């Protein structure tokens with residue numbers, strides 16, 4: 077049933093959004109998830125925080141861990157400067173299939189590379205495969221117990237450098253307590269919590285922004 081939900085979301089985008097217009101794709105998904113079926117997109121409220129952090133960083137290379145249906149992928153890619161690139165990683169092929177179509181519908185496919193597979197295997201291959209020096213911005217929104225191991229992996233692979241910004245979704249709900257401990261206790265990060273709500277609900281959640289100090 078959950079997989080069918082994603083195709084229903086795609087249908088809602090194709091029906092209600094304008095092809096090539098990212099804002100209308102974002103609105104169509106938010107409307108669908110608020111009024112028809114809840115889904116685990118970062119959503120409109122936390123999305124505004126994502127937008128503001130992204131605009132501040134203005135990354136030339138960005139990484140997203142956890143594509144899902146591509147909602148935050150579209151939010152990020154629509155704000156990238158010309159020539160900037162976003163790599164997004166999704167483990168679930170059914171999610172990835174829907175995301176590709178939603179990203180294409182928004183007209184952002186030239187800015188986005190969607191890679192399918194386990195983040196733990198893909199991260200060490202990023203430099204070789206994509207010629208990435210390091211990521212200026214990383215959005216963590218995948219399995220919450222992968223936030224710490226994948227952050228350590230990014231450090232060990234030299235994929236974050238001084239000034240790189242990590243932004244993590246769901247640090248309260250479902251929660252990523254080990255991650256909060258890691259970035260808040262590490263002398264290598266300057267961390268800040270942005271209080272918000274779980275997408276489309278009144279439940280508390282928030283985003284943690286952590287600047288890598290090198």
Ligand SMILES: O=C(NCCCCCn1ccnc1)c1cc(-c2ccc(F)cc2)cc(O)c1O
Nearest residue numbers: 116141142165166167195217218219246249250
């Ligand atoms: O689990 C989440 N995301 C990961 C999905 C799978 C990632 C697969 N993958 C991709 C790449 N590598 C692995 C998530 C969950 C919730 C939530 C909150 C409350 C509730 F009652 C139920 C669910 C809210 C979110 O905002 C989330 O992001």
Ligand SMILES: [Mg+2]
Nearest residue numbers: 118217245246
């Ligand atoms: Mg999330």
